[in-house]
Amino acid sequence: SYVLTQPPSVSVAPGKTAKITCEGNNIGGKGVHWYQQKPGQAPVVVIYSDTDRPSGIPERFSGSNSGNTATLTISRVEAGDEADYYCQVWHSNSDLVIFGGGTKLTVL
Amino acid sequence: QITLKESGPTLVKPTQTLTLTCNISGFSLSSRGVGVVWIRQPPGKALEWLALIYWDDDKRYSPSLQSRLTITKDTTKNQVVLTMTNMDPVDTGTYYCAHRKTGWGMFDYWGQGTLVTVSS
Numbered sequence: 001s002y003v004l005t006q007p008p009s010v011s012v013a014p015g016k017t018a019k020i021t022c023e024g025n026n027i028g029g030k031g032v033h034w035y036q037q038k039p040g041q042a043p044v045v046v047i048y049s050d051t052d053r054p055s056g057i058p059e060r061f062s063g064s065n066s067g068n069t070a071t072l073t074i075s076r077v078e079a080g081d082e083a084d085y086y087c088q089v090w091h092s093n094s095d096l097v098i099f100g101g102g103t104k105l106t107v108l
Numbered sequence: 109q110i111t112l113k114e115s116g117p118t119l120v121k122p123t124q125t126l127t128l129t130c131n132i133s134g135f136s137l138s139s140r141g142v143g144v145v146w147i148r149q150p151p152g153k154a155l156e157w158l159a160l161i162y163w164d165d166d167k168r169y170s171p172s173l174q175s176r177l178t179i180t181k182d183t184t185k186n187q188v189v190l191t192m193t194n195m196d197p198v199d200t201g202t203y204y205c206a207h208r209k210t211g212w213g214m215f216d217y218w219g220q221g222t223l224v225t226v227s228s
Binding site for chain 1 (some may be wrong): 145147153154156157160168172203204209212213214215216218219220221
């Protein structure tokens, strides 16, 4: 089965840049989506199809995907960005949905 | 405006069958390309995809839970229903339904989630 691996936690100071990785076998060949989930709330997509940003999501959020690693980058981090972040792919071979284990972003 | 809302029991006993309903609005379950999924999240843990149903009634299930899951839809009632048999305390968590963005593999609208506790 296809597995997505994320670091359990990432810490960053306000105003700095946070990078959250998502590793998977040849993930660069798949479309990766990123969700932000704050406590007690449903997830919200912040990046889809590797690099696209839904309307309403700040430009500070960006994504990249190549080889075996996809990356969510949050520039000029704010306190309000503190949340859990999940990557997700559609495993087209089997038409199944795969989520990463999630990364807790802490703003110091 | 697309909305989804989950409903169902908050407490079920071990070995019982869980039935959850997702009431949708703002889109049609019979429109070409539409898909709705169920996703769950144990307390403090990661998201886990459970099942998917397409507009044409095609269905997909998580391989690890396939034997226990059934997803159906009622287009006239605008509902998607998930049943999970033989519930266990490890199935405790928040259950979400979500809309698959047509033509994409991501979920752009989510319900608020419903917490299900499995305990005797």
